[in-house]
Amino acid sequence: MGALPKQRISKARQGRRRSQDQLSPVSLTNCPRCGERKQTHYVCPSCGTYNGTPVIEPRASKSAS
Numbered sequence: 001m002g003a004l005p006k007q008r009i010s011k012a013r014q015g016r017r018r019s020q021d022q023l024s025p026v027s028l029t030n031c032p033r034c035g036e037r038k039q040t041h042y043v044c045p046s047c048g049t050y051n052g053t054p055v056i057e058p059r060a061s062k063s064a065s
Helices: 011-021
Strands: 028-030 037-039
Touching: none
Parallel strands: none
Antiparallel strands: 028 037
């Protein structure tokens, strides 16, 4: 048989514990090269640069297809 709780956990105590479980929104910044919004510390998907250095080939734009 497994361990059983000695006392019931109140809703307030349960809520205080669960208050730390929320997700924070993703922080976005403008790319210094092309000005598009991108996630911080990630390669820009529109121009393919990271910290001013070209890293990957940029994605083809959706309007070109």
